[in-house]
Amino acid sequence: MESGLVFFLQLLGSGIAVGCLYALIALGFVLIFKATEIVNFAQGEVIMLSAFICYFLVTTFHIPFFPALVITCIAAALLGVLTERLVLRPMLGEPVFAVVMVTIGLSIFFRSMAGILFGHNNLVFPNPFPSETLKLGGIVLSQTQIWIMVSTFVLITAFFIFFKYSRIGLAMRGTADDQRVALLMGVSVKRVFSLIWALSFATAAVAGIFLANVMVINLGLAFVAISAFPAIVLGGLESIPGAIIGGLAIGIIENLAGGYLDQMIGGGIKDVTPFVVLFLLLMFRPYGLFGKKEIERV
Amino acid sequence: MKVLAIRSKTFRESYKEDIRLFQTIWIKVWMGLFIVFLSLLPFLGDPYVVYLVNISSVAAISALGLNILTGFTGQISLGHAAFFAIGAYGTAILASRFSLPFWVSLPAGGIVATVAGLLVGVPCLRLKGLYLAMATMSFGVVIEFLVVTLDGLTKGVRGIAVPPVKLFGYALDSNETLYYLLLSVTALCLITASNIIRTRVGRAFVAIRDRDIAAEVMGVDLVTYKVMAFAISSFYAGIAGGLYAYLMAYIHPEHFSFLLSVQYLAMIIVGGLGSILGSVFGAVFITIVPEFIKSFAEGLSRIFPVLEGRYDDNWNIAAFGLMIVLFLIFEPKGLAGIWGRVKTCFKNWPYTY
Amino acid sequence: MMGRKMVMVCFAVATICLWACQSFAERGVSDDKIKLGLILVKTGPVAALGIPSGQGHGDYFQYINDQGGVHGRKIEMIWEDDEFQAPKSVAALKKLIHRDNVLTIITTGGSQQTIANMNSIQEYKIVNVPNALMREFYDPYNPFIFAMGATYEAQFQCIVDYIFNDLKAQNPRIGVVYTKKEYGKIGLEATRERAKKYGVDLVSELVLPTGAVDASSQILTLQQNAVDYVITCDVLPPIISLLKTAEKYNYKPKKWFGFNWATDDMIVKACGAAAENYIGVNYFGAWSDDNPGMKLVKEIAAKYNRDEKSIGLTSLYTYGIGVSMLYVEAFKRAGKNLTPDTLKAAFETFRNFDTGGVLPPLTYTDKSHAPPEVVRFFKADVPNKRLVTCTDWRKPRNL
Incomplete structure (x- = not known):
C-alpha cells in the first residue's frame, strides 16, 4: 500500500481506539445527566480511583486482570451508590447549580483521598495482554487497543439491550423522561437514581482501567475527563448513541489533527482542535448532534 | 421598646426605598466600622494576612463579574478565566512594553476583555445551560492555547514581568501599599455592580434568568441584554486580571487554566448565586479557607506531636472538598443564604420570626 | 489636598512598619535551632516531583541532627505545600517569613514560582537554591539566588x-x-x-x-x-x-x-x-553510582527506611540531599553568627565544593552565582x- 494511505489509516485506527475511551468516559457522564440533569464533575476522579484500585489488585494482590476488572467495577458501583445515598440524595430538589458544585467538592475530596491512599508516584500498569501487535492490512493495532474497542462495543450493546428490553431499564428511561409521571406509575425513583450512579461509576471504572493501560497512573488521570468534554457535548448531553459518536469523532479528529495539522502549523494544535470543532458545531447546532431540543412555552 | 421598633423597621413605602443601597442606618454604621477595620488591617495583621486579603479582593472582583453573568442573567460560563487572562495580559503588555501608567493600562485591559466578551457573547446567544458552559469552556481552552502560542506578544511560557503601579510619583510595589488601591477598586466595583443590578438593566438580567421567553414578551431585548451581560462580566474579569498582574508582578499562562474557571464558579455558588455580597463571601471563602485549614492543621500537630512529620497535606485539601459538600447540603443558597438567615435571626430577636 | 496628605501619612507609617519588620535581626536562628523553610508541591498531580526532593532535604537534616547538628544547633525544616500554583507559593513565602520566622527558604517552588517571588527574595534576603533553572535567576547577578546544575x-x-x-x-x-x-x-x-x-x-x-x-x-x-x-x-x-x-x-x-x-x-x-x-x-548523581556521595545518599535512605520503590523518583531524592549538603556546609562556614547575610557570604566562599558526586563541583563568588553548567x-x-x-x-x- 502507498505510505500516505497507510499513515492515514494508521491515524484513523489509533483515533478510533482513543475515541472508544472518550466514548466510555462520555457514556458515564451521559448516564447521569440523562436521568438527573447533573453534570458530575467527579467522574474524572472516579476514573482515576478505579485505575489505582485495579493496579493494586493486580500488582499487590496478584489477582488476574479480568477478575480484577470485575472487582474494580463492583467497587466503583458501590462507591456510586454510596455517593448517591450520602451526598446526592439530600440534594434532591435543590437548584442544579448547588448540586453541580457538590460534585466539584466531591472531586476535590476524591482526588486528595487518592493522594492519601495511593501516594503520588507514577505507576505503570503491567500489560495484561500479549505485547504482540496485530497487523490488519498495514495498520498496526496493539492488543490493548483491540480490547478497548471490543469492550466498548460490548458495553454499549449491553446498555442498549438493558434500556430497551429490561424492566428496570424501562423504568430508568421513564424516569429520565418525566420524573413525576414515573413516580405516579410506581417507579421507585430513588432506586433508579442509585442504580444510575452505580452504572455510571462502573462505566467510568472500565474507562479508567483501560486508560491506565495506555497512560501512566497518577492523580493527573482525573483530568482526562476534561479532554473528553468535547466528546460529551458534541454528541449531545442526553444521548447515549451521541456519546459514542461524539467520542469516536473527537478521537479521530484529534489524531488526524495531530498527524496532519501539527506538521503544518505546529505548536500542539492537536489538543485544541476538538474544542474549536465543538465551538463551531455549537454555533450551528446549539444542542449538539443528537441532543434533545427543548421546546419552551411560557 | 423603642430600639426594637427601629431595628425592625423594614417596611418599604415606595419602590425607591426598596432599591435603596443602604436599607437602614445600621447598615451604614456597620459598613463604616468595617471600612475602618479594613483600612487599619495592614497595621494590625502581618503581611501574610494582607496578601491573602489582596488576593481575595482580586478574586472578588472577578467572581462579581461571573455572578452578573451567571447568577443574575443565568448564562453559565466556564470560560471566565479566559477573560481574566485577557485582562491580565492586556494590562501587563501595555504596562511593560509601552510603559503606560496604571490608570491607562488597567481600564484598557478591562476594555480588551470586554471586546473579547462581545466576541464570545454574540455567537453564544442561541446556547443555553450546559451547552453554553461548554462553548465558553472551549473559548477558554483556545485562549489558553493562544496565550502560550503567540509568544511574540505574550512572551509565551516565559511569562511577563509587570512593573509596579505608580501613583502620584510613588511606586506601589509592596503588598501593603497595593492593599489600599485594591480595596478601593474593589469597593468601586461593588458599588457599580449594585447600581447596575438595581436599575432597569439589572431587572432585565434577572428577568432573562427567570424565563427568557417571558422576558422577551415583556419587552426585554434578549440580544442586547445578553450581550451586555457578557460585556459587563468580562469587563470585571479584565479589571480583576489587570489588578492580579500588578499584584503578582509576574504572570504566566499556567495561572489561567480551566481549573481557575471552575474555581470562580465555585466562588459564586458557594457564596450565593445572584448576590453581590455572595460573590465577595465566596471569593474570600475559596481563597482563605484552605490557608485557614492549613494553619489549623499545623496547630493540631503542635498539640499532638505524634502528627509531626507524618501529617499528609492531602488531608487539608480533602477537608476543604468535604467542607464544600457538607456546606451545600446544609445550605444550598450558599454563604449569602446563611448571612441572610443570621441577619433575620438578629432582626427578629427575641422572636423566631 | 487633604486626601493626598492622608495618603502620604499612610505610606510613611507603612514604610516604618516594614522597616520595623526588617530590623528583626536573628531571624529563625536561636542557640539550639535553625529554622528553615521549604516551599514545594506535595499534593496533586505534580507531587511526584516535589515529594522525593522534600524527603531528601528532611532526611539529610535529620541525619545531621542525629549527629549533633551544626555548631550545636539542630535544623528544623518547615515544608509548605504550594500545589504548584504561583499565588499559593507567594502566600506560603509570606507565611514562612512572618509567621514561622524562618532564616531562609531552600526553594520557593518551580521556576515560575521563583520569578513570582523575586521581589520578596530580595526584600527578605532569602538565600535559596531554585530547583529549576532559568537564565534570569543569575544573569544579571542576583545576590540571594544560588543557581545549581545546568540550565x-x-x-x-x-x-x-x-x-x-x-x-x-x-x-x-x-x-x-x-x-x-x-x-x-x-x-x-x-x-x-x-x-x-x-x-x-x-x-x-x-x-x-x-x-x-x-x-x-x-x-x-x-x-x-x-x-x-x-x-x-x-x-x-x-x-x-x-x-x-x-x-x-x-x-x-x-x-x-x-x-x-x-x-x-x-x-x-x-x-x-x-x-x-x-x-x-x-546534573546530579544516579542511584547506580558508586562514589562516596551516592553511598552516603543510599546510607541515609536506608537509615530512614526508604527504598527505591517508596521514594519513587530517586534522582530527585538525591537532589534533595545534595542541596541540603550545600546548606549544612554553608551553616558550618558561617559559624555562630548566622544571618541571611552571613549565610550568603558563606555560600560565596564555595570553591569547587565537592559533594562526593551527588552534585557537580560548585563555585560561587560575590560576583557570580552562575551554575557550573555541567551535565x-x-x-x-x-x-x-x-x-x-x-x-x-x-x-x-x-x-
Missing part, C-alpha cells in the same frame, strides 16, 4: 553535541518532542539553534502535553519522517507513554534523549525494553532496570 539550554546543547561528537552521526535526522512549558519551549529553541550550528535543521517539532491520552500521532509522524534521534523536552509520564507507543508501532530511532526531569531509573523500570536506546542528561550522560541498563553513568561532567562545547 535547560546547556543541557540540550550538550545533547546535540553528543549526537555529533560522541555518536559521530552524519546528517542525523533529529526530531524534538516537547511540551508547552518553560522547559519544553526553551529546550526546543536551544536544540534548534544548536543543530543549526552543526548545519542541520530539525526534521520534526511535535508537542506532547503532560496529560496526553495517546501519543500515536506523534510516533507515527516521527516514523513517517524517519527521525533517528528523538530529543524529548518533557517530564516522565508522557515520555513513558511515548516510548511504549513507539514499541507498539515498532518504531526504533537510534537514540532517545531526555533532560534532567526525565532522567531517572523510573523510565527503565516503567518501559523495560522500550527504554533500551534511552540516554538522559542530568553527565546516563544510558539505560535494561536488565538491571536502572540508568548508568556513561560520561564524566561535561560542558557545552565552544562552537
Whole structure:
C-alpha cells in the first residue's frame, strides 16, 4: 500500500481506539445527566480511583486482570451508590447549580483521598495482554487497543439491550423522561437514581482501567475527563448513541489533527482542535448532534 | 421598646426605598466600622494576612463579574478565566512594553476583555445551560492555547514581568501599599455592580434568568441584554486580571487554566448565586479557607506531636472538598443564604420570626 | 489636598512598619535551632516531583541532627505545600517569613514560582537554591539566588553535541518532542539553534502535553519522517507513554534523549525494553553510582527506611540531599553568627565544593552565582532496570 494511505489509516485506527475511551468516559457522564440533569464533575476522579484500585489488585494482590476488572467495577458501583445515598440524595430538589458544585467538592475530596491512599508516584500498569501487535492490512493495532474497542462495543450493546428490553431499564428511561409521571406509575425513583450512579461509576471504572493501560497512573488521570468534554457535548448531553459518536469523532479528529495539522502549523494544535470543532458545531447546532431540543412555552 | 421598633423597621413605602443601597442606618454604621477595620488591617495583621486579603479582593472582583453573568442573567460560563487572562495580559503588555501608567493600562485591559466578551457573547446567544458552559469552556481552552502560542506578544511560557503601579510619583510595589488601591477598586466595583443590578438593566438580567421567553414578551431585548451581560462580566474579569498582574508582578499562562474557571464558579455558588455580597463571601471563602485549614492543621500537630512529620497535606485539601459538600447540603443558597438567615435571626430577636 | 496628605501619612507609617519588620535581626536562628523553610508541591498531580526532593532535604537534616547538628544547633525544616500554583507559593513565602520566622527558604517552588517571588527574595534576603533553572535567576547577578546544575539550554546543547561528537552521526535526522512549558519551549529553541550550528535543521517539532491520552500521532509522524534521534523536552509520564507507543508501532530511532526531569531509573523500570536506546542528561548523581556521595545518599535512605520503590523518583531524592549538603556546609562556614547575610557570604566562599558526586563541583563568588553548567550522560541498563553513568561532567562545547 502507498505510505500516505497507510499513515492515514494508521491515524484513523489509533483515533478510533482513543475515541472508544472518550466514548466510555462520555457514556458515564451521559448516564447521569440523562436521568438527573447533573453534570458530575467527579467522574474524572472516579476514573482515576478505579485505575489505582485495579493496579493494586493486580500488582499487590496478584489477582488476574479480568477478575480484577470485575472487582474494580463492583467497587466503583458501590462507591456510586454510596455517593448517591450520602451526598446526592439530600440534594434532591435543590437548584442544579448547588448540586453541580457538590460534585466539584466531591472531586476535590476524591482526588486528595487518592493522594492519601495511593501516594503520588507514577505507576505503570503491567500489560495484561500479549505485547504482540496485530497487523490488519498495514495498520498496526496493539492488543490493548483491540480490547478497548471490543469492550466498548460490548458495553454499549449491553446498555442498549438493558434500556430497551429490561424492566428496570424501562423504568430508568421513564424516569429520565418525566420524573413525576414515573413516580405516579410506581417507579421507585430513588432506586433508579442509585442504580444510575452505580452504572455510571462502573462505566467510568472500565474507562479508567483501560486508560491506565495506555497512560501512566497518577492523580493527573482525573483530568482526562476534561479532554473528553468535547466528546460529551458534541454528541449531545442526553444521548447515549451521541456519546459514542461524539467520542469516536473527537478521537479521530484529534489524531488526524495531530498527524496532519501539527506538521503544518505546529505548536500542539492537536489538543485544541476538538474544542474549536465543538465551538463551531455549537454555533450551528446549539444542542449538539443528537441532543434533545427543548421546546419552551411560557 | 423603642430600639426594637427601629431595628425592625423594614417596611418599604415606595419602590425607591426598596432599591435603596443602604436599607437602614445600621447598615451604614456597620459598613463604616468595617471600612475602618479594613483600612487599619495592614497595621494590625502581618503581611501574610494582607496578601491573602489582596488576593481575595482580586478574586472578588472577578467572581462579581461571573455572578452578573451567571447568577443574575443565568448564562453559565466556564470560560471566565479566559477573560481574566485577557485582562491580565492586556494590562501587563501595555504596562511593560509601552510603559503606560496604571490608570491607562488597567481600564484598557478591562476594555480588551470586554471586546473579547462581545466576541464570545454574540455567537453564544442561541446556547443555553450546559451547552453554553461548554462553548465558553472551549473559548477558554483556545485562549489558553493562544496565550502560550503567540509568544511574540505574550512572551509565551516565559511569562511577563509587570512593573509596579505608580501613583502620584510613588511606586506601589509592596503588598501593603497595593492593599489600599485594591480595596478601593474593589469597593468601586461593588458599588457599580449594585447600581447596575438595581436599575432597569439589572431587572432585565434577572428577568432573562427567570424565563427568557417571558422576558422577551415583556419587552426585554434578549440580544442586547445578553450581550451586555457578557460585556459587563468580562469587563470585571479584565479589571480583576489587570489588578492580579500588578499584584503578582509576574504572570504566566499556567495561572489561567480551566481549573481557575471552575474555581470562580465555585466562588459564586458557594457564596450565593445572584448576590453581590455572595460573590465577595465566596471569593474570600475559596481563597482563605484552605490557608485557614492549613494553619489549623499545623496547630493540631503542635498539640499532638505524634502528627509531626507524618501529617499528609492531602488531608487539608480533602477537608476543604468535604467542607464544600457538607456546606451545600446544609445550605444550598450558599454563604449569602446563611448571612441572610443570621441577619433575620438578629432582626427578629427575641422572636423566631 | 487633604486626601493626598492622608495618603502620604499612610505610606510613611507603612514604610516604618516594614522597616520595623526588617530590623528583626536573628531571624529563625536561636542557640539550639535553625529554622528553615521549604516551599514545594506535595499534593496533586505534580507531587511526584516535589515529594522525593522534600524527603531528601528532611532526611539529610535529620541525619545531621542525629549527629549533633551544626555548631550545636539542630535544623528544623518547615515544608509548605504550594500545589504548584504561583499565588499559593507567594502566600506560603509570606507565611514562612512572618509567621514561622524562618532564616531562609531552600526553594520557593518551580521556576515560575521563583520569578513570582523575586521581589520578596530580595526584600527578605532569602538565600535559596531554585530547583529549576532559568537564565534570569543569575544573569544579571542576583545576590540571594544560588543557581545549581545546568540550565535547560546547556543541557540540550550538550545533547546535540553528543549526537555529533560522541555518536559521530552524519546528517542525523533529529526530531524534538516537547511540551508547552518553560522547559519544553526553551529546550526546543536551544536544540534548534544548536543543530543549526552543526548545519542541520530539525526534521520534526511535535508537542506532547503532560496529560496526553495517546501519543500515536506523534510516533507515527516521527516514523513517517524517519527521525533517528528523538530529543524529548518533557517530564516522565508522557515520555513513558511515548516510548511504549513507539514499541507498539515498532518504531526504533537510534537514540532517545531526555533532560534532567526525565532522567531517572523510573523510565527503565516503567518501559523495560522500550527504554533500551534511552540516554538522559542530568546534573546530579544516579542511584547506580558508586562514589562516596551516592553511598552516603543510599546510607541515609536506608537509615530512614526508604527504598527505591517508596521514594519513587530517586534522582530527585538525591537532589534533595545534595542541596541540603550545600546548606549544612554553608551553616558550618558561617559559624555562630548566622544571618541571611552571613549565610550568603558563606555560600560565596564555595570553591569547587565537592559533594562526593551527588552534585557537580560548585563555585560561587560575590560576583557570580552562575551554575557550573555541567551535565553527565546516563544510558539505560535494561536488565538491571536502572540508568548508568556513561560520561564524566561535561560542558557545552565552544562552537
